[in-house]
Amino acid sequence: METVETLVIGAGVIGLTVAQELANYGHEVFVCEKERTAGSGVSARNSGVIHAGIYYPPGSLKSRLCQQGRDMLYAFCETHGVPYRQTGKLIVACDNKEEALLKGLLKNAQAAGVNNLDWLGAQAVEGLEPSLSVQAALLSPSTGIVDPAQFVAALERGLCAAGGHVAFGSEVRAIQPTGSGFIVSFAEDAGETLFVKKLVNCAGLGAQTVASCIVGFAKEYIPPLRMVRGHYFSLAGKTPFTHLIYPVPAIGGLGVHATLDMTGTVRFGPDVEPVDREDYCPDDGRMPAFKAAISRYFPGIAERTLTPDYVGIRPQVGELGAFNDFRISSEAEHGIKGLVNLFGIESPGLTSALAIAKHVADLIES
Secondary structure (H helix, E strand, C coil): CEEEEEEEECCCHHHHHHHHHHHHCCCCEEEEECCCCCCCCHHHHCCCEECCCCCCCCCCHHHHHHHHHHHHHHHHHHHHCCCEECCCEEEEECCHHHHHHHHHHHHHHHHHCCCCCEEEEHHHHHHHCCCCCCCEEEEECCCEEECHHHHHHHHHHHHHHCCCEEEECCCEEEEEECCCCEEEEECHHHCCCEEEEEEEECCHHHHHHHHHCECCCCHHHCCCCEEEEEEEEEECCCCCCCCEEEECCECCECCCEEEECCCCCEEEECCCEEECCCCCCCCHHHHHHHHHHHHCCCHHHHHCCEEEEEEEEEEECCCCCCCCCCEEECHHHHCCCCEEEEECCCCCHHHHHHHHHHHHHHHHHC
């Protein structure tokens, strides 16, 4: 049986950042991924937004790690040549009720340490984005976009350069704690078992399944997985915006908003649809609801064409509509030395990834 110091399960953005951070700490790191390429799960269906940290309660993991990760991600992109743009974002209010919600959002952001937001009236918004019809907006200059696929590729290169290894087509079947480490068995076609001293579960939508493979692991430490599906529709023709455009947050998400990618394509989404299985087939029937939501702040959508683009699924761990923080569970919670489980790493997971990696490495090293 081969022995490896540290095994990271999952080669998405989170798994690769964690693995690279641990390799930089001097760990011998092995990453196993059940798919055939890196970043082909949740990471492949990501809008690529670099969030500023506006929405999350002060003191939460999402708030702290998003703000740290945002700055780390911009620096990483500069250093590693990953395409990004600091586009800025407008969060818009269309009536008095939404304006009151927007003021509450501003107070939350300031309490969390996001102090560079500007309040704009209707005239100022029109000067920035003439296509919008809104009553007020918050301007977030720190928000931007990154190419998720190139970010994944840069992480994979960095991990390999640091001496780490990735094994694709390696699905975990069983994990046996031994007191000094873990015996990890894989599906029959993935090779022999491994003995690892430290184990980090970054399996995204599969994190609960992986945790359930740990022999004797108490179910009370595995939060229920609640999958939330979201559709994205792309806008045909000329791009009407230079900023990302968000409505005030909606139940279960941030509302149907407009994002840009590195080519300038505008995508609207996501909506919120609780599901009980992975299904990435787009539903054209949701388009009328999309157009209705978008028309509140962008009346010109009535004359424009939307086409189905992609579908993503978020791994939530709490009730729909409630705030659900990242769940990063270590020995202090479950009592097993050398084990860290990551649950509910949804938005702003990509923004937070490098900070999450530092947090996990500190837990592993403590």
